[in-house]
Amino acid sequence: MSDQAIKNPVLRQGWLRVLVFCVSFCVLSILIAVPAVITVAGVSVDDLKAKPIATLSGLLTGNYLWLMVLLEFAIAMVSVGIFRLLIDRRSLGTLGWGLEAVPGEGVTGLFMGPALLGVTALLMMASGHLEWVDISFDPSSLFVSLGLMALIAFSEEMVFRGYILNNLLESFPNKWVALLISGVLFAGFHFTNPGIHTLAFANLFLAGLLLGVNYIYTRNLWFSFLFHLSWNFFQGPILGFRVSGLSLPTLLVAEPKGDLFITGGDFGLEGSILNTTVSVLALCVLALFFEKKYAARSQQLTA
Template sequence: MTPGTTTPLIKQGWLRAVLLFVAFISAGVLAGMAGGLFSLTLAGGTAFSQTLLNSITLALFIFELVGIVLVILFRRYIDRRPVKSLGFQWQTFQPDALTGFCLGMALLGAGSLVLLASHNLEWTDARFAPADLFMGLVLMVVIAFTEEMVFRGYILNNLMESMNKWVALAISAGLFTFAHGSNPGISFIAVINLLLAGLLLGINFIYTRNIWFAICFHFSWNFLQGPVLGYEVSGLPLQSVLQPSLHGPWWITGGSFGLEGSFVATGLLLFALLLLYAAYEKRYVKPVTAS
């Protein structure tokens, strides 16, 4: 706790993190139930699948907004600290934000090139619908902000007040994985990749206590993956510019979970994680010199 700050309503950082996680998951369950009930009221027909997708997207959008509200309320009234202390300082962290944004695009681009080169992917059509692309953009921005505020800005931040940063990172990544565990098309490879993604999204934070790298990486990964390239985003189908056709075993293509469910993504995420670890250890950890 920095000098001059008010004592939190709940002293233990780990307990504050757990309570926020429970509240966030509960909101997700309620949003899922609401989306399911709404879909049951829809009439069948040719427009059913599109209407169903719209209802799921709307339920997800509302849930993500509720998540932002929860974090703000917890930070202000449980932690008794300003929202900016979640890691929103922008000045001097623009390079981190740019690194995150470019890294997301680079990994998705590399994964797509691997699938193309192995003849497991081809794009059969391209349809540019500005309204769909804009809605995808807005949804991916909201998802990136919400999940990074929840899992890195709040949960990882508070866990680091109670334990070693690496233990905190591992637990936050585990909770991030658990939160996505009921997504459509989930597999054991997808679980591994979600855990790696949680570690990758949090590794910058444990060195900088800043959230912009994670937000920009999360956004560029999801936006390029879904609304642009046409993969499912953690099992969620979206309207996209490119229409992909995937061939081959699911453990290479990711199956219905999207590229995130493939061993291709496993290799890319692990490589990026090790690369960032080496870079941050060199940049932020000062070597001990002999006196």
């Protein structure tokens, strides 16, 4: 077999690889997660059949969050590993973990999360919808929460940007179409999260676009990974909000009050119209910045 034949993917169309991957990911999740939930959490098969979304949401808000996160991480690593190596026939390194992006855009992503959340929280406080009522400093809880957020960010970036968006970019000449599809899939993945509603789903879609806007230019995951990690950690364990409906030990004890349209309700800050506004503005700024930066770089290379 020639070298060229070895390098050709088993499925040539990127969109088809994504479709098969998503189906396989769901099947693998059912085969692994359901037996684990039944065994460890004591959830009955009847409950899963009758109320699958409510049952999974209950596990995420209860004492089994770590179980669900570890299962997500394991399934993501196995799925991406098998498909990248055996279906795409490429190395895992080609997903986008080159360290050259860490000092620049990686650091930018790290500070984007706290910056955007800080602006949103201040707007909520200024409008009278938020008050921080206490401080609860527990270093061990913060460290554990950081580990939890790192696992979530790493596994989701490997799946949605590293594998799905990477392959979609091969199928669609317009990179924005690929980004939009990946954003929809990212939002859909969180459909079982506790407290989700229509505005929260829209904000998750916008989050998927924000996390992927750098990747469509660089094919590097450090911006999205550090952005995702800092966003979740600063939002929950530091500022005291729910993280996509998940409740965690926090440093600041936040007390949202008033209109759920502003506070986000049980889903947390990510369900707020303020988050929508800040996310749209940030997406426009980042898109213009990266478009200008990489268009200029492309012109320099071709000059």
